[in-house]
Amino acid sequence: MTITDFTQVPLGTILPFVFNDSLIPDGWLKCDGREIPVKYKTLRELLNGYTPNFAGRTLIGAGEANNNSQSDGTYPNFDNKTSWPLGQTGGEYKHRLTVGEIPSHNHTINNGDFGLHRRSFDGNSDSDLPYKTKLEPAKGDRILSGTDRTGGDGFHNTMQPYYVINYIIYAGSE
Template identity: 35%
Template sequence: MAEPFLGEVRQFPFNFAPKGWAQCNGQLLPIQQNQALFSLLGTTYGGDGRTTFALPNLQGRVPVHPGQTVVLGQTAGEEAHTLTINEMPQHNHQAKGGSDATGSGLAGKTWGTSSSVSPFAPQPNTIMSPNAIAQAGGSQPHNNMQPYLVVNFCIALQGIYPPRD
């Protein structure tokens, strides 16, 4: 295997970092002992920039190339998400009920709070029964992950200092 560039990130199928590499788990390293690597990463991934800097943390993350709306070191997204009202598409619920106050269409279901009220009267004047439109959903978080395979991301702590073009 060719000597890596210092700071190069590779994927490995085993659960440890090879000699000269470290897992990309966000750990803090001392600048004093890793000056060349610090000159490449700076505090992009964390650290105080005086005595420490952080390695990238790819635990539970998918790497994304920087672009117009995302920059190096930025994190976003979540493994599970609970929808809010503002995220739900606008929609209607179908009202359920019987065709008359006795519930002959659907037994025990009426439109009004009183079964003696006929919703088909010329001027129905009653409060709608809360059972006419039931709540839906459980407000539980749902999985938000694309299909994935877990591998070990490691960063080279030693290697060739990458030249710039």
């Protein structure tokens, strides 16, 4: 299919495009951060001379949001933002968790039979064993311990599952 009339397409319309660069129609530009040709004066002025660069990025709708659950049960405002201005960028390619992002938890140490301890001693005995053990009440014994440090203190990927495509923007007719 060939589209020959883009008169009804608003300037700046962005579309997903699954084909390579050689098949981008006339009047459309790839959204890869390149300089907009001077022949597309209006779009060039509106976007400060460059197409948006969507390489490695996902799109988020501009506008106001709140902390109320959406009809699908999601919460769009996870970081207490109240608006997403048109053209704003954000996010990060990798992330290192902070203590505040780790779920509340504790590490326990199992002391087995708390209050009792086993001790061994040498002695004269009728037994074949070189020593005997005796279980007796603990006398103020305490375990002073912690857990070993763990983790690599590295970054982790936060990318959702994806399928790579191009985005194109309508620049207008020459």
